[in-house]
Amino acid sequence: MQKSSLWSLRLGFSNQQSSAIESLGLDLFLKHSFETNSKTIEPEFLANSPKNIKELRERRKNLKASSPEQVKEMVVQEAKISNEMKAWWIDKMMTEKYPLREKMTCFWHNHFVATFQKVKVNHWIFDYNQLLRENAFGNFKDLTKKVLKSNAMVRYLDNVDNKKGKINENLSRELLELFTLGIGNYTEEDIKNGAKALAGLGIGEKEAMYRRNFEDNDTITYLGKTGKFKADDLVDIIFEQKNIPYLITKKILQWFIYDAPKEALIKYYGDFFKKVNFEIQPLLTKIITEEFAKENAGSKIKNxxxxxxxxxxxxxxxxxxxxxxxxxxxxxxxxxxxxxxxxxxxxxxxxxxxxxxxxxxxxxxxxxxxxxxxxxxxxxxxxxxxxxLTFVPKFNWKGVTNKEIIQHITDRFLFMVDENNQKDFEAVLKYDFNPEAQNANQAVLRLFNAITKTPEFQLI
Structure with missing residues (x-):
């Protein structure tokens, strides 16, 4: 597979950027990718969806006074808006000239999970998605703090139910286990004390906020430090731990290049990540440029x-x-x-x-x-x-002989072609293939279909 095609897929979602990688070179391509605009105009489909606490309370009030059929219709309407938002995001992925920001937004979306199914407020999900987009190439530590104080996250991980005397540990646990350090780098006592520090952090107008009546201001010990801590303090302490860079570095390697990255590679890039004070852009630059120079095609299954x-x-x-x-x-x-x-x-x-x-x-x-x-x-x-609606699939292919055409297509879509694959492809596009024939394009499309059925097509 041509490197430009491979890395177009890895840094985006298709082969669309392969020519840009070839013409600009990787360094300039990355520069343009990092400079993309992160601001997004709020889509029109959110206009009638609750935006804040006041509108949400009004909606809930209306629901109580509504018939079961009306309640069901409101729920269905919000689900439709959620689908509109999915389609809107996919359109952004497909139309961005440099889609790396959207690829990284999707990475954070799957790291700091907060689902519509649980949050149930489309505006909070949109705001959360925008938060991840704006900070996609920023600082991991800063992003973690912002995520903790988002309405979507405190609702998703039940911190709205975390109050003094009635502690809910969900957000505290996942902050350590899934978002930052990983299992084995903290104790159950750290989780309990972290939950105390997060008690009272609930829904706010623009972002989550502490409510005085529900806070727990006890002195706690957290990852070896003792004091009266709040959300930002917890993150500061977490990012002082020696193993903080490795969980996220491993996940970035898995997202872009390797389903099973080697431990030595995780440590190598993790040490660099700590050295640059957890800045994502220099980490991505180092990973992408150094791995680009290697022969590592076929190391990841396409999502x-x-x-x-x-x-x-x-x-x-x-x-x-x-x-x-x-x-x-x-x-x-x-x-x-x-x-x-x-x-x-x-x-x-x-x-x-x-x-x-x-x-x-x-x-x-x-x-x-x-x-x-x-x-x-x-x-x-x-x-x-x-x-x-039906459509006519089009496909760009070059070559005169069957072998030339097979070579041109497999160079774009397969990381390897073994002897058996080659024989199969030549059985589809035979040696006497005439590129000027009326049905030539249909024959090449059949070849492409055969290529897509191979296990190799599933890998990048």
């Missing part, structure tokens, strides 16, 4: 986003209604804003179960026939009829 957006780009499909992609991702177990639990999507081999593999093959068959990948599932929904 469903990478699979479907690469397919859409390769076949030049104009997906008018991005909810089709929303549906596919949900079927593949990558439902945006709704991970299965606080651990997020596991990645790796979980993206290639027999069911997921079969779904991917079926999708390739459908789009190469000019059919939308979830037409049967959405055909009953009039709102989504636009998803059922």
């Amino acid at each position: 469903p986003l990478e699979f479907i957006l690469q397919l859409v780009d390769a076949l030049q499909i104009d997906v008018k209604n991005k909810k089709a992609i929303v549906f596919f991702l949900k079927e593949q177990g990558m439902d945006l804003f709704n991970q299965p639990n606080v651990k997020g999507w596991e990645g790796g081999k979980t993206w290639l179960t027999s069911q997921i593999y079969l779904q991917r093959q079926n999708v390739c068959d459908l789009v190469l026939q000019g059919k939308t990948f979830n037409r049967r599932s959405v055909s009953k929904d009039k709102e989504n009829e636009a998803m059922n």
